[in-house]
Amino acid sequence: MSKTTAATAALTKAGIVFDLHPYAYDPDAPRVGLQAAEALNVDPSQTFKTLMAEVDGKCVCVVVPSDGEVSMKKLAAHFKGKSANMMKVPEAEKVTGFKVGGISPFGQRKLHPTAIDETAQLYNIVYINAGQRGLLLSIAPEEASQFLNAGYVDLMAE
Structure with missing residues (x-):
């Protein structure tokens, strides 16, 4: 497993502080984010998944x-x-340059409009995919928000 990914390279180049957390990736896990949180013994609500969506195309x-x-x-x-x-x-996978299960908001081929759920602000650090299956990074939510030019918003279903 490489510790340098497009995500970690982009953060390093920007001078953003983060730590890496490798774990045993289970491709058969029904929910990869929950499996990662469990493998790292981290609260699932502090472990964030990166999803790609379309709004009006x-x-x-x-x-x-x-x-x-x-x-x-x-x-x-x-x-x-x-x-x-x-x-x-x-x-x-095409628009990000990452494989599903390893999609990171950092270091994508192009910076897409990004939103971070407001609950990230509850933590000093959050865990987000580092651009490779089986590798998360921990980062201050404010650093992530600034790097991604992303606002915090309530995005969760009731």
């Missing part, structure tokens, strides 16, 4: 707790759209 990146579900209505509203849906796997 435009690509957006969403960073939300691994133990929650995104409200498509809230997502569309945040990006001032009418409808939102999850991007299909091949398209998500």
